[in-house]
Amino acid sequence: MVDAPTAGSEENAADAFLQGGPSLRHASGPYFGSYGGRWMPESLIAALDEVQDTFEKAKADPEFIAQLKDLNKNYSGRPSLLTEAKRFSEHAGGARIFLKREDLNHTGSHKINNVLGQALLAKRMGKTRVIAETGAGQHGVASATAAALLGLECVVYMGAEDCRRQALNVARMQLLGATVVPVTNGSQTLKDAINDALRDWVSNVDHTHYLLGTAAGAHPFPAMVRYFHEVIGEEARSQILEQTGKLPDAIAACIGGGSNAIGLFHAFLDDASVKIYGFEAGGEGVETGRHAAAISLGRPGVLHGARSYLMQDEDGQTIESHSISAGLDYPSVGPEHSYLADIGRVTYEAVTDTEAMDAFSLLCRTEGIIPAIESSHALAGAIKIGKRLTEGKDTPSDVTVIVNLSGRGDKDVETAAAWFNMLDEEGHVKGTTLSTRKPKGPTERTSEAAVDVNEDQN
């Protein structure tokens, strides 16, 4: 998996595996091949059992299913649209690119699917407090949202470096009533936020549910988080059939922990004709060592409770990952992805910061959609596979590709403005500091609400 496989090997891998093989759907864990499991302290095993038991019962309970469907429809705004990106497609070899619009969900990303499900489970378990980790802040915002909606206390652990990169989302979480704890251990990013969330959980497990935000971690999280996101792929599959009359040639998603990807992939795993691509964060380039491409360049190990591909050194110490995208800046990956990589059903490739930001800009200018930088990795990947799949074809528009647009890019505007050289020396957007009027409005008063927000952090 070090290099992108050639087109020939891609075509054969999926078919070979699927010939007469069992269905790849609904894998229940704890193991996905040799991956997954529960590499966790004994103190947390009882809590994991409780989550698993509650989840299994809820899945079989029509009342729970109805509750979740109602929230998905009337709160999140599902089903999310499948939008054909006609002008963007011209840059992808002429393949027809369709965007699964998870960016249009309430809170602006796919993360809401999982948090609503898990927050309902937390209520069922009688827990009064949820904790979460967040990288880009999308999962933290979604968790704070679900907690507000269902009346739960919410504490979000966020790497101090990520707080800096995603300051707007820190404010959003606080406005929603959550406490944000900046994590200054280790690399001060997502993995360290998970470490601190686990430390909190082991200390407060009697009344606290750990609302893990990605399809990684100890069983039952990978299978459970996937379950709550399966709606993405199920909708996309019926929408593409309705819009084009056939299955897509390929589907693509970005991979950090891999929750949006597994949610899209799941419905298509048994469709042998559909090629499936996961795009990891290649950072400054996989050859530089500064990346987050765990499958492409890692080797199996255990982190945060699961055996999976992991960026680690010769001593088994976790290597710090790098990506312009806070949400993909994670040195491991969900265990089901490791399994799908090994059996060849899904092809995983790395996309660099530069490629992702080029695709970000392209989507803004061709479709009027500002994507999350995470999702921009999938867009960049779609351009590559669109070109690859249409090569030599007389009618490239016969080729269809679905890309999971997992989130919107409002949170990334500051990062993008810096990347595209839109800021002046003081970090202000150029041309926004010319007003000669005295500032008025909220800046003049000492808001009591603002003071409260700060106090909540202590």
Added chain:
Amino acid sequence: MTEEFASKSAVAIDRAKAEGRAALVGYLPAGYPTVQESIEAGIALARNGADLIEIGIPYSDPVMDGPVIQAATTEAISNGFRVANVFDVVAGITAATDAAVLVMTYWNPVMRMGVDEFARRLAEAGGAGLITPDLVPDEAHEWFEASDKYGLDRVFLVAPSSTPERLDMTVKASRGFVYAVSIMGVTGTRTSVSSSAQDVVARAHAAGAERVCVGLGVSNPDHVREIAAYADGVIVGTALVAALRDGGVDAVGQLTKNLSAGLGRAAAEA
């Protein structure tokens, strides 16, 4: 518990028992502040009353550790600690003392070296076995094989939250002793020892554990005295690491001496 051969940990605990007291287990990280000083600190532990020594492998993602041990192990790594150095530390302490020396480690460094290779080198260094905070028996097939092959102790943890079934399974899987986590939490000093500790120890004994040691939050002679009344051993970690940080090897020796004064169950009763 399986006892096909003389478990070094069991021998050390039984020796204390024969003296009418509980055993003292002292934790220090390998390579903190340097490899050489961690050997000296381990020797100071043993010479001042520790019966068993738990040498931690500094790891990048120590989810069961509080701030003091995190800071120490992070410093050890930035001072150049390599996992293979742990064998030098174990060999250095066992050569100079009678204490049983166990290694406490998160699982990924062992997996990375290869479970068999790690076990072989630990046995060669004179180590007694492994304490595994994030490895439960359910995932330990390779470790069962390797620990049997090289005659090493397998110290698994039990917690207040462990169900009777899991407690039973974990006790059977363990060799040397069972590590009872006194409270639901991570390492760090606390003002009092949770009452749940006594309950966990009683449940582990009832499940057939011959030797149960209590750790997490134990930091002073009063805690030691309290636990020594019902457990076979008392594990102290954070307080020793803080002593090493603040006062060096001498402070470790002094604190160990103070702590061991609390062990005298029989003396107190006599």
